[in-house]
Amino acid sequence: MQTGQGTKNLNRGIEECVQHRGVSSxxxxxxxxxQTLSGSISKYTPxxxxxxxxxxxxxxxxxxxxxxxxxxxxxxxxxxxxVTVPSPRTVSRDINKIYREGSKNVKEYLSV
Numbered sequence: 001m002q003t004g005q006g007t008k009n010l011n012r013g014i015e016e017c018v019q020h021r022g023v024s025s026x027x028x029x030x031x032x033x034x035q036t037l038s039g040s041i042s043k044y045t046p047x048x049x050x051x052x053x054x055x056x057x058x059x060x061x062x063x064x065x066x067x068x069x070x071x072x073x074x075x076x077x078x079x080x081x082x083v084t085v086p087s088p089r090t091v092s093r094d095i096n097k098i099y100r101e102g103s104k105n106v107k108e109y110l111s112v
Contacts, residue, residue: 050086054094064088064095 053067065088066072073085086094 044080044083046084049083050090050094051098053086054091054098057091058095058098064091067091 056062057064057066067085068088076083076085
């Protein structure tokens with residue numbers, strides 16, 4: 001067996017996998033891309049993460065301090081180690097901002 005054949009086969013396997021998944025092996029599609037269970041590609045952003053946490057706390061009536069729970073932080077780190085979980089104060093500010101902006105939209109809608 002030649003040494004070059006192993007690398008060629010490996011690269012061919014990578015290319016087949018990339019084509020099967022429908023993503024690029026280079027560029028912005030690959031960097032930070034995470035495949036979801038449905039097969040779609042999602043990109044993590046801290047802003048979307050904070051918005052989801054705020055919505056979760058608001059909809060489920062969770063206390064803001066729940067994001068400081070060591071087990072919750074451990075769960076988030078397990079899924080994505082490089083993530084910084086926002087503080088309870090940040091979650092509170094985010095929820096207030098969402099409420100203020102949403103109130104403006106409702107007021108505008110009802111004034112017509």
